[in-house]
Amino acid sequence: xxxxxxxxxxxxxxxxxxxxxxxxxxxxxxxxxxxxxxxxxxxxxxxxxxxxxxxxxxxxxxxxxxxxxxxxxxxxxxxxxxxxxxxxxxxxxxx
Numbered sequence: 001x002x003x004x005x006x007x008x009x010x011x012x013x014x015x016x017x018x019x020x021x022x023x024x025x026x027x028x029x030x031x032x033x034x035x036x037x038x039x040x041x042x043x044x045x046x047x048x049x050x051x052x053x054x055x056x057x058x059x060x061x062x063x064x065x066x067x068x069x070x071x072x073x074x075x076x077x078x079x080x081x082x083x084x085x086x087x088x089x090x091x092x093x094x095x
Contacts, residue, residue: 003080004047005029006026006029006031006040006062007059009025009026009029010026010055010058010062011055011059012026012058013025013055013058015052015053015054015057015058016051016052016053017051017052017058018049018050018051019044019051019052019061020049020053021049022040022044022052022058023040023041023044024043026040027039027040027041027042027044028041031062032067033067033069033070034069034070034071035064035068035069035070035071036069036086038066038069038070040062040065042067043062043065043066043073044061044062044065044069046065046067047065058076059085
């Protein structure tokens with residue numbers, strides 16, 4: 001994910017700050033994701049109104065609220081077995 005200046009804005013902003021304040025100040029900033037783009041406004045509107053007390057709080061909120069456009073392969077995990085009946089699993093084989 002490329003923050004395109006949003007990370008620097010978040011780091012330099014004066015805290016505490018609310019979700020609405022961040023949307024007003026940098027909502028038009030565009031985030032480049034692996035499968036498209038989203039604005040900071042689109043991302044933060046997915047969250048409830050919140051007060052951020054540090055740049056880390058605001059940054060983690062942005063990271064946690066991006067859509068599946070930020071996911072390389074939806075449903076993919078190299079750690080968990082594919083659940084039975086999942087559309088993302090391999091085709092069954094008969095031996």
